[in-house]
Amino acid sequence: MTDRPEALPEREAPSVAELERMFMGGAWPGTGFGAARPAALGVRIPGQRAYPGADSRDHARRLLRRAVNEDRPGDEVVDLVTGARGYDIERLPELYPRPDDGRWCALYEHAFLMADDTELCLYELEHDHTPDRRLVCEVYPDEITAGLAARRWEPPVT
Incomplete structure (x- = not known):
């Protein structure tokens, strides 16, 4: 997934501590795969997506194989997605500031429509914050963990 933008908008974003207080400090209904997310994060109800992807198992396998983070979800x-009826990929709005060094980072939601009409989501953090600026991806089981991982790539405060 990449649609590297030419111009990167500037925006103020909450600190890591603020994100943790906002999203992890309060009551969070459920944990792990398929856990409910607060409505403020734009949770979608199954049926509002098209789920055009046909081979969910292969898509999940390829996504996880590309992931470079050691804490990525496993096989x-x-x-779980073997019986999924389809999948959809959506780029999410950034919850973190863009660095000024021209580096690039994006967050994608991979939503799988399960046989029981529930949705299982994986979150792909794609970035070029590597020594050789090679584009890599990391995969996380929830949006909050992916957003916090993206905060690692902020420029240091001086």
């Missing part, structure tokens, strides 16, 4: 996710 159990591939098994």
Whole structure:
């Protein structure tokens, strides 16, 4: 997934501590794969997406194989989505500031429509914050963890 923008908009974003207080400090209904997210994060109800992807198992397998983070979800996710009826990919708005050094970072939601009409989501953080500026992806089981991982790539406060 990449649609590297030419011009990067500037915006003020909450600190890591503020994000943790906002999203992890309060009551969070459920944990792990398929956990409910607060409505403020724009949760979608199954049926509002088209789910055009046909081979969910292969898509999940390829996504996880590309992930470079050691804490990525495991093969159990591939098994979970075996019976999924489709998948959809959406780029999410950034919850973190853009660095001034021209580096690039984007967050994608990979939503799988399960056989029971529930949705299982994986979050792909794509960035070029590597020594050789190679584009890599990291995969996380929830949007908050992916957003916090993206904060690692902020320029240091001086």
